[in-house]
Amino acid sequence: xxxxxxxxxxxxxxxxxxxxxxxxxxxxxxxxxxxxxxxxxxxxxxxxxxxxxxxxxxxxxxxxxxxxxxxxxxxxxxxxxxxxxxxxxxxxxxxxxxxxxxxxxxxxxxxxxxxxxxxxxxxxxxxxxxxxxxxxxxxxxxxxxxxxxxxxxxxxxxxxxxxxxxxxxxxxxxxxxxxxxxxxxxxxxxxxxxxxxxxxxxxxxxxxxx
Amino acid sequence: xxxxxxxxxxxxxxxxxxxxxxxxxxxxxxxxxxxxxxxxxxxxxxxxxxxxxxxxxxxxxxxxxxxxxxxxxxxxxxxxxxxxxxxxxxxxxxxxxxxxxxxxx
Numbered sequence: 001x002x003x004x005x006x007x008x009x010x011x012x013x014x015x016x017x018x019x020x021x022x023x024x025x026x027x028x029x030x031x032x033x034x035x036x037x038x039x040x041x042x043x044x045x046x047x048x049x050x051x052x053x054x055x056x057x058x059x060x061x062x063x064x065x066x067x068x069x070x071x072x073x074x075x076x077x078x079x080x081x082x083x084x085x086x087x088x089x090x091x092x093x094x095x096x097x098x099x100x101x102x103x104x105x106x107x108x109x110x111x112x113x114x115x116x117x118x119x120x121x122x123x124x125x126x127x128x129x130x131x132x133x134x135x136x137x138x139x140x141x142x143x144x145x146x147x148x149x150x151x152x153x154x155x156x157x158x159x160x161x162x163x164x165x166x167x168x169x170x171x172x173x174x175x176x177x178x179x180x181x182x183x184x185x186x187x188x189x190x191x192x193x194x195x196x197x198x199x200x201x202x203x204x205x206x207x208x209x210x
Numbered sequence: 211x212x213x214x215x216x217x218x219x220x221x222x223x224x225x226x227x228x229x230x231x232x233x234x235x236x237x238x239x240x241x242x243x244x245x246x247x248x249x250x251x252x253x254x255x256x257x258x259x260x261x262x263x264x265x266x267x268x269x270x271x272x273x274x275x276x277x278x279x280x281x282x283x284x285x286x287x288x289x290x291x292x293x294x295x296x297x298x299x300x301x302x303x304x305x306x307x308x309x310x311x312x313x314x315x
Contacts, residue, residue, distance in 0.1 A: 001229040026252040147313040148241040189231040
């Protein structure tokens with residue numbers, strides 16, 4: 001189901017969202033691994049949430065932002081555009097930046113053993129599986145779409161490893177717009193979830209009607 | 211990010227039983243493509259660094275569950291090895307035929 005934050009997400013990503021008075025500038029404050037200071041550009045509080053901040057060949061997805069003469073954007077990490085599902089990109093230096101309209105896609109798939117019914121007010125995936133180097137961790141899913149139809153699918157084939165402390169029974173999945181934290185958009189129960197041991201594979205597919 | 215295009219001559223959509231679970235069924239869909247038949251193209255965007263074996267399993271699973279009732283007529287990919295593997299998996303041609311009549315990207 002599409003949760004409430006998913007409705008908010010869809011409206012801004014598909015519709016463009018709140019375009020600020022100023023969406024570009026040149027920073028002088030050195031960015032950090034999870035923050036970026038706009039230096040001289042005041043963005044209303046949290047109105048950049050979900051948008052993409054681009055700087056020097058890398059980008060971040062804004063989780064939240066302060067409103068001040070020098071707004072501080074909190075991101076989950078810096079992404080390498082050529083490998084967004086890989087390790088965090090190096091933190092860029094200060095300089096010219098752009099805040100892009102719309103927002104980052106909700107292509108990060110996570111799973112949990114929690115089998116509680118999805119609720120419109122959910123903002124996180126309860127007990128999301130996230131073991132260090134686990135095979136069931138949140139990751140970018142494969143997107144697919146048949147031209148001329150009113151749906152698309154996001155799918156991930158998970159392979160369980162010993163770090164997941166199997167057996168594990170993924171019973172529910174969620175789609176987010178960031179690698180960590182971020183906005184929950186869709187949440188769906190997995191029908192007849194299997195108990196998985198190390199080496200087992202499970203392809204989870206979420207179909208979205210548009 | 212590897213991309214895959216599959217020639218789809220029997221397009222389908224997956225219709226969920228509810229908006230809370232992944233249970234549902236695949237149903238035929240008519241594509242208004244301007245031709246007398248129903249040809250279209252299914253696109254896949256595969257995350258970078260995805261192992262070939264995983265990409266193959268995922269494309270096969272999603273194709274069968276979501277997108278079509280028949281194997282693709284052809285496959286194209288910017289990853290030549292994946293393209294060859296998918297052509298073998300589906301026993302289909304490599305490359306969109308010059309006379310393909312249907313929706314195209």
